[in-house]
Amino acid sequence: MIKLNEHYLKLSANYLFSEIAKRVRAFQEAHPEKEIIRLGIGDVTRALPKACIEAFHAAVDEMGEDATFKGYGPDYGYDFLREKIARDDYQSRGADIALDEIFISDGAKSDTANIQEIFAHDIKVAIPDPVYPVYIDTNVMAGRTGDPEDGRYQGIVYLEGTKANGFIPDLPGEPVDLIYLCFPNNPTGAVITREALKRWVDYARENKALIIYDAAYEAFLRDESLPHSIYEIEGATEVAIESRSFSKTAGFTGTRCAYTVVPKACTAFDSKGGRQSLHPLWSRRMSTKFNGVSYPVQRAAEAVYSREGKLQVRALTDAYMANAGLIRQAMNGLGFDCVGGINSPYIWVDCRMDSWEFFELLLTRAGVVTTPGAGFGRCGQGFIRISAFNKRENVEKAMARIQQTLGG
Amino acid sequence: MIKLNEHYLKLSANYLFSEIAKRVRAFQEAHPEKEIIRLGIGDVTRALPKACIEAFHAAVDEMGEDATFKGYGPDYGYDFLREKIARDDYQSRGADIALDEIFISDGAKSDTANIQEIFAHDIKVAIPDPVYPVYIDTNVMAGRTGDPEDGRYQGIVYLEGTKANGFIPDLPGEPVDLIYLCFPNNPTGAVITREALKRWVDYARENKALIIYDAAYEAFLRDESLPHSIYEIEGATEVAIESRSFSKTAGFTGTRCAYTVVPKACTAFDSKGGRQSLHPLWSRRMSTKFNGVSYPVQRAAEAVYSREGKLQVRALTDAYMANAGLIRQAMNGLGFDCVGGINSPYIWVDCRMDSWEFFELLLTRAGVVTTPGAGFGRCGQGFIRISAFNKRENVEKAMARIQQTLGG
Known part of the structure; x- marks a missing residue:
C-alpha cells in the first residue's frame, strides 16, 4: 500500500503570503476604486541590469547555432x-x-530547503523566530519535528529575536546541532556585527554544531564594518555553509540563479564519531538530483561581475536602499520604532498593536499592503515588515498615505 | 553534534559516466592522434528550434524594461x-x-529525484534493472534501502528486463508500493504497448500501488499505436504520476525545462488507511522548496507548442531518429541483436561479451564512445547502449569505423 509522508500533514495550511493575497483580494473586490500599493512580498520590480541583458541575449544566440550550442x-x-x-x-x-x-x-x-537532506534525521535544529518559513517547513517535512503547538513545532529550538536583543538571537541555552542564521535578516532587516557573528562561529566550533548562513541580502550592506560573508570570520569554513542569490542583488527573482558554498574543510560526524567532509555529500546531492542552471542564465549572472555589471547592480540596490531610507524616516517620524532599512531592504516596524490589526489598518485606510510580523513566528507579533522593493513613486505615495492615516 | 546522513555513504563511489570519462581521457592521453566520436551520454547536439530562440529573445527583452519585467x-x-x-x-x-x-x-x-519525498519512509520500492540510476540513488539517500550487495541494494525490488521479456519487466512477484517505469526506455530503448501498460495500471489499482512514469523520450515515438502518456490508459490518473521534459524533445538539456503531472485523483494512504490526494503534497513541496523556472526559459518552452515550433521539433527528433535507424541497421548488419532505435533514440546492443570489454573494444579500436550496459544494473551486463544524439556525419563515421573493426 502506497503511503504518504505524513509529516507534510503537520504543516499549517495557511501560508502567510496566500493569506495576505486573500485579504487584499477581498478588500479590492469590496473597494474596486481604491488603488493598492504593495510593500508586502519582497519581490524586486526593476529591470535586469543592461550588462546581464546583453550577456543573456548573446548566450541565447549561442543556443541557436549548432556550432555554439550547449x-x-x-x-x-x-x-x-x-x-x-x-x-x-x-x-x-x-x-x-x-x-x-x-x-x-x-x-x-x-538550497536552504535542500541542504538539510545531507544531515542525519535525529539532529537538533535551532531556528530563529521571527524567520523565513522555509527553514522550519523543510525540517517539518523531513520529519525532524513533532506536531505544532501554539504555532511552534515540538523538537525545534527557537532562537528568539526581540526588541531587547535587537533581533539578534542569543546563543542557544541547550545543545543544538544545526543552526540557521540569516543576515541581513529577512524579515527584520537586522544586521550582525563581526563580533556577534564570531560568537556564533565560536559556539559552533566548540559545540560541534553547523551553521547554515543565508546571505541573500548581502548586497544591501552599506556599513563597511559589517561582514558580507560568514567566511570573513576565522574558522567559519569548518562549521558553516553559506547561501547567496542573484535574486535581490541583481533582480533575478524571475530569472533564477543562486549559489551555495560548502567549504571542503566543513565537516559533520558519522555514527562512529568520525569527522567527514560535507563537500562530497553536497556534490553527490547536486549531481544526483539536479542538472545545473540554464546556460544563458549563468551567462547573465556572470555579467554581474563585469565592470558595468557591478556599477549597474550598485545603482539598482542604491535605488531600493533610498526607498528603504524613506520608509524608515516616515515610520520613525510617526513615532514608530524600526529595525532594518539601513543595511537591508526590509523595515521592521514596532506597530504597538496586533500585527494583523495593523496590517488591516494600513490596507483598508491607506491602501498599502505590508506583511504582518506574526506570520514569521511568535516573536513577530506586534511588528510588521515593510519592503523597499517597489518604484520610488509608489513608495512616496504609500508613505504619504500612511502619514495621512496615522499622522493625525 | 552535527551528524551527516549516513545513507549517502551507501552510494557507490563510481558514477557510471565519470568512470567512462576517465577511461576516455586515459585513452586520449595515450593516443592523442586518434579522433573520438561520442555516442555515450544521451545529450543533444543540435541548436534549439528557431521558434524557441525567438521567444527566448523576446522574453529577455521583457526582462530588460521595468514596464515588462517579471x-x-x-x-x-x-x-x-x-x-x-x-x-x-x-x-x-x-x-x-x-x-x-x-x-x-x-x-x-x-522531479523523478524529488518525488519520493512525498511518500512514507517505509514503503517498498520497485525499480527496473537496467535503469537510469537516479531512481535508485534517491531512494538510497532517503534511507529506504539497506547496504549494497553485489551491486544491488537490500530492500529494493528489482524488476528485471531481459532478452526473454524484451526488456519490458514482468509484474512484481511480491507486494510493492512505489513502481518506477520509463518508456521509451532509457537505457534500453524498449517501448511499451497500450496492453502491457494497462497491465501495470491495473496492477497498481488492484494492489494500492503507485507508478512514477518517466516519459522523457515520448517525442521519439513514431508508431501511432503506442501510448505517449500513461494517462491514455483508463484509471491511470488514480495511480500514476508522470514526468516529461523538453530536454530531448526540443534540445533543452542546457536550457532546463520539464514538467510533472500529479492528477488530483491520484492518492496515497495515511496511517489510518484513509486515501489522500497527492496533489496538495506535491504543491506544498514545490512551493516550499522551489521558486519556479526562469521566465524566459518558460517562454522558450511555450514556443514548442506553436505551429512552427511543432514542425521544428519534429524535424529535430526526425534527424536523431534517422541516426538511430542508421545505428540499428549497422549493428544488425554485423549480426548483433538490438532493442530500441525505432521509437527511441537509444540502441541497446547485445554485445555477446562483457559490457566493459566491448566498450573498451569500441573505444580503443574504433574510437567510438558508448555506454556499457552493466553500468545500468546487473541485467545490463552483456549489452551496450549507443546514443543517436550526435551529428549525422559523426554517426556515419562511427558506424563505418565499427564495421571496419568488427566486420572482418
Missing part, C-alpha cells in the same frame, strides 16, 4: 561563473573560498 | 505554458489532465 552543463555550474564568485565575493574580502567549493543553483530557496 | 513567477509555472501542455500533450490525446495538475520544473531529473 547541452548539459556541469551539475555544479560553469567554471566561468564559479571563478568570478570565488574571486569577487570571497577572495577579494579575505575569505579563503575556492571555485570548486561553490555550487550554482536555481535559487537560495532551493 | 519578478517571482508562480511556483508551479506560468499558466501560458501549463495550458498548452494540458491541451496538446494530454487533452488532444484523450487524456483528461487539467492545467493545474501540471507542475513546471527545471528538469525531469529533479
